[in-house]
Amino acid sequence: MSDNCIEKKCLVIPDGSGYDINMFKVPVKYASFIKSILIPNGLVKDRTHKMAADILTSLPSCKSLVVLCVLKGGYKFCSELVDAMEQYICTCEINMSVKVEFIRLKSYHNVSSTGEVEVIGLSDLSELSGKDILIVEDIIDTGRTMTKALKLLQTYNPASVQCASLLLKRTPMSCGYVPEFVGFSCPDEFVLGYGLDYNEFFRDLPHIAIINEAGIEHFKV
Numbered sequence: 001m002s003d004n005c006i007e008k009k010c011l012v013i014p015d016g017s018g019y020d021i022n023m024f025k026v027p028v029k030y031a032s033f034i035k036s037i038l039i040p041n042g043l044v045k046d047r048t049h050k051m052a053a054d055i056l057t058s059l060p061s062c063k064s065l066v067v068l069c070v071l072k073g074g075y076k077f078c079s080e081l082v083d084a085m086e087q088y089i090c091t092c093e094i095n096m097s098v099k100v101e102f103i104r105l106k107s108y109h110n111v112s113s114t115g116e117v118e119v120i121g122l123s124d125l126s127e128l129s130g131k132d133i134l135i136v137e138d139i140i141d142t143g144r145t146m147t148k149a150l151k152l153l154q155t156y157n158p159a160s161v162q163c164a165s166l167l168l169k170r171t172p173m174s175c176g177y178v179p180e181f182v183g184f185s186c187p188d189e190f191v192l193g194y195g196l197d198y199n200e201f202f203r204d205l206p207h208i209a210i211i212n213e214a215g216i217e218h219f220k221v
Contacts (some may be wrong), residue, residue, distance in 0.1 A: 063124050103120060
């Protein structure tokens with residue numbers, strides 16, 4: 001997808017962007033390890049609420065939506081997104097129910113495979129047959145894992161499958177996949193916070209930030 005098309009689909013955070021962390025409330029335990037705040041919490045929440053409205057508008061005949069939250073990173077975004085969707089459903093008096101399931105996407109390689117994806121968390125994927133499905137992810141990096149997951153889910157004949165990702169990273173490693181719904185197009189940086197982690201740290205950071213070299217060294221395992 002061209003840059004112009006992406007700009008119409010989401011909010012583009014330009015390369016080199018970032019705010020001084022001293023302008024925001026940041027947990028003391030992380031303050032020395034953040035290069036800059038890339039996307040403040042308030043902007044994340046406002047953009048998420050607009051995405052919720054866009055998603056529901058795209059499903060005018062849907063009566064029951066199955067949301068597949070990809071763990072671990074997607075939990076915070078998914079919670080905010082589903083809350084916003086339910087508010088919109090109530091306010092606009094839409095006849096729709098939203099059911100949330102939690103999954104993990106496991107990529108694996110072996111001598112006889114070029115890379116497959118396993119969906120962990122649902123006991124029987126055939127239950128998705130005939131359902132409208134929304135996969136909620138924190139970030140699309142190369143896009144390869146999500147592309148394979150979508151291909152797998154399509155084999156179970158759902159009514160529809162769409163993906164909503166908070167972030168889409170601009171990386172030369174991308175396979176070109178772009179979700180139906182994207183919050184932000186972000187630079188090719190190591191981003192964390194708002195559910196995204198570095199070795200299980202920073203998930204509780206309220207903003208999306210860029211880690212510095214000291215942080216990479218301090219929290220490495």
